[in-house]
Amino acid sequence: MTAKLRSDPAFADPDAFYQLLIEAHDGLNEQQSAMVNAKLILIFANHIGDLDVIREALAAAKAGV
Template identity: 45%
Template structure:
């Protein structure tokens, strides 16, 4: 399964609002645990190892690029 990196959310603003609301009133540790649980649920839903590896590589590259841009 190829990783779809094109915009694909039917209601992106509503999704973003729900994502922010999901973290409301949580401390940092709870928020990190929530993110981890969400990642694992979505990874399980995707299921394809190659697709997940592609997503992980793109996410890491983006994080490294963001960090170097701030330096």
């Protein structure tokens, strides 16, 4: 099966993305951060929609864990 998940660099400004992600958790406790992350995953997953891509992303995320 050919990979559908994009893994080449996609961000025009990677540092800006990373800063946004970190700042989103500023001032949150561990529980609140976990909730934000969970919601974010659901929102992204719906945006992607394609289960093949999501399956590949899940496998990539689990690799080495």
